Amino acid sequence: xxxxxxxxxxxxxxxxxxxxxxxRMAKRGLAGDGVDISDLKRKVERIERQAQRRKTKKK
Numbered sequence: 001x002x003x004x005x006x007x008x009x010x011x012x013x014x015x016x017x018x019x020x021x022x023x024r025m026a027k028r029g030l031a032g033d034g035v036d037i038s039d040l041k042r043k044v045e046r047i048e049r050q051a052q053r054r055k056t057k058k059k
């Protein structure tokens with residue numbers, strides 16, 4: 001997550017999506033070391049960038 005963004009900067013929907021994606025990453029991680037979770041990481045990063053842009057726009 002970006003250094004200057006906090007979980008409180010996310011909307012409720014974004015918080016739920018990040019939590020769901022994190023749970024999916026954990027589930028895939030249990031399958032073993034060779035499992036690719038980069039697609040889920042990119043989705044979370046996209047949500048973080050969206051929240052960062054919104055926070056920067058407020059200032």
